[in-house]
Amino acid sequence: xxxxxxxxxxxxxxxxxxxxxxxxxxxxxxxxxxxxxxxxxxxxxxxxxxxxxxxxxxxxxxxxxxxxxxxxxxxxxxxxxxxxxxxxxxxxxxxxxxxxxxxxxxxxxxxxxxxxxxxxxxxxxx
Amino acid sequence: xxxxxxxxxxxxxxxxxxxxxxxxxxxxxxxxxxxxxxxxxxxxxxxxxxxxxxxxxxxxxxxxxxxxxxxxxxxxxxxxxxxxxxxxxxxxxxxxxxxxxxxxxxxxxxxxxxxxxxxxxxxxxxxxxxxxxxxxxxxxxxxxxxxxxxxxxxxxxxxxxxxxxxxxxxxxxxxxxxxxxxxxxxxxxxxxxxxxxxxxxxxxxxxxxxxxxxxxxxxxxxxxxxxxxxxxxxxxxxxxxxxxxxxxxxxxxxxxxxxxxxxxxxxxxxxxxxxxxxxxxxxxxxxxxxxxxxxxxxxxxxxx
Numbered sequence: 405x406x407x408x409x410x411x412x413x414x415x416x417x418x419x420x421x422x423x424x425x426x427x428x429x430x431x432x433x434x435x436x437x438x439x440x441x442x443x444x445x446x447x448x449x450x451x452x453x454x455x456x457x458x459x460x461x462x463x464x465x466x467x468x469x470x471x472x473x474x475x476x477x478x479x480x481x482x483x484x485x486x487x488x489x490x491x492x493x494x495x496x497x498x499x500x501x502x503x504x505x506x507x508x509x510x511x512x513x514x515x516x517x518x519x520x521x522x523x524x525x526x527x528x529x530x
Numbered sequence: 531x532x533x534x535x536x537x538x539x540x541x542x543x544x545x546x547x548x549x550x551x552x553x554x555x556x557x558x559x560x561x562x563x564x565x566x567x568x569x570x571x572x573x574x575x576x577x578x579x580x581x582x583x584x585x586x587x588x589x590x591x592x593x594x595x596x597x598x599x600x601x602x603x604x605x606x607x608x609x610x611x612x613x614x615x616x617x618x619x620x621x622x623x624x625x626x627x628x629x630x631x632x633x634x635x636x637x638x639x640x641x642x643x644x645x646x647x648x649x650x651x652x653x654x655x656x657x658x659x660x661x662x663x664x665x666x667x668x669x670x671x672x673x674x675x676x677x678x679x680x681x682x683x684x685x686x687x688x689x690x691x692x693x694x695x696x697x698x699x700x701x702x703x704x705x706x707x708x709x710x711x712x713x714x715x716x717x718x719x720x721x722x723x724x725x726x727x728x729x730x731x732x733x734x735x736x737x738x739x740x741x742x743x744x745x746x747x748x749x750x751x752x753x754x755x756x757x758x759x760x761x762x763x764x765x766x767x768x769x770x771x772x773x774x775x776x777x778x779x780x781x782x783x784x785x786x787x788x789x790x791x792x793x794x795x796x797x798x799x800x801x802x803x804x805x806x807x808x809x810x811x812x813x814x815x816x817x818x819x820x821x822x823x824x825x826x827x828x829x830x831x832x833x834x
Contacts, residue, residue, distance in 0.1 A: 455705040
């Protein structure tokens with residue numbers, strides 16, 4: 405079992421998907437600093453992916469400062485430093501594009517979409 | 531771990547293998563795909579020295595497959611769909627029988643662990659086990675000595691999803707073995723889609739495609755062009771599997787490049803409304819390729 409919820413989707417490299425899911429889990433509190441992260445073997449077994457992919461995922465998360473090896477314990481989650489703004493925007497872009505496409509299909513203007521965003525982020529007390 | 535070059539094999543007058551070239555590199559999972567009857571089992575049997583080849587090079591663990599000796603066999607785990615098992619034995623009897631062949635390389639603790647995970651009945655003879663249980667028993671007897679090279683011939687055919695999962699979990703127990711290599715054949719891409727690092731596709735006795743999954747997924751895209759009016763007639767010849775529906779043209783681009791492909795299309799169809807591309811799953815890529823093969827075959831038939 406993975407310590408965070410995750411569903412593999414088709415068509416996108418498995419490692420990208422897992423790295424993103426791990427980020428989300430940390431943001432939502434599903435994963436916290438100091439939590440044990442599954443080993444390469446456990447990762448491969450629970451997702452039925454090749455060990456090479458699992459190894460790549462762990463390596464990538466380590467490079468991102470997201471995991472640290474603690475001898476005798478295994479891999480431990482660490483809250484990474486945020487990547488630069490540009491990079492974070494880049495990460496959000498695909499989701500933003502999908503979102504805007506939906507908005508366009510509904511003939512919503514940018515101003516109207518902004519209205520919606522504000523309504524969600526700053527709910528008025530009434 | 532395995533190198534095959536120009537492998538040929540005929541049965542009577544039927545050419546089963548017509549020059550197979552294939553590489554199974556160390557430390558990776560290579561999926562060996564192809565329709566039933568394409569020659570996967572024959573290729574594997576040549577590599578496992580169970581079938582005499584007519585021509586070509588087959589090297590396994592650095593030696594000619596015909597020279598595989600006991601010292602090599604203890605590094606190889608081979609499980610095949612139609613494996614002959616000593617049917618009159620129970621699972622523990624099978625293990626008692628196989629264990630001495632591997633001497634000190636047999637890992638008793640690992641055997642017990644797998645035995646527990648696989649939930650195999652201990653008192654039933656192999657012949658009365660279900661297909662899934664038999665496959666797990668065969669896998670167990672081929673993993674307990676921690677082989678470096680695991681060769682699986684259609685291990686999943688006829689297994690339900692649950693048993694398939696158990697089988698894979700057991701197989702993946704070996705993950706931490708240095709340089710651990712898997713060569714797995716299947717006629718069904720879905721069975722191995724996520725598990726494979728590389729794919730080799732056998733078609734009519736030849737390997738048509740051999741590539742890293744990641745590279746394959748990077749270069750294949752489903753492209754969609756939406757036109758203002760009708761799809762122009764000269765829009766043919768674009769990629770694989772081109773089809774039109776109303777104002778939309780869809781095709782598979784097998785050589786997609788981020789900075790080149792869509793701009794080139796924009797240049798070609800300046801009046802089109804929308805250009806889109808999306809990544810494809812391995813399964814979708816295979817469907818597109820299979821359609822392509824069928825077309826080539828038909829063209830060949832027409833030409834002759």
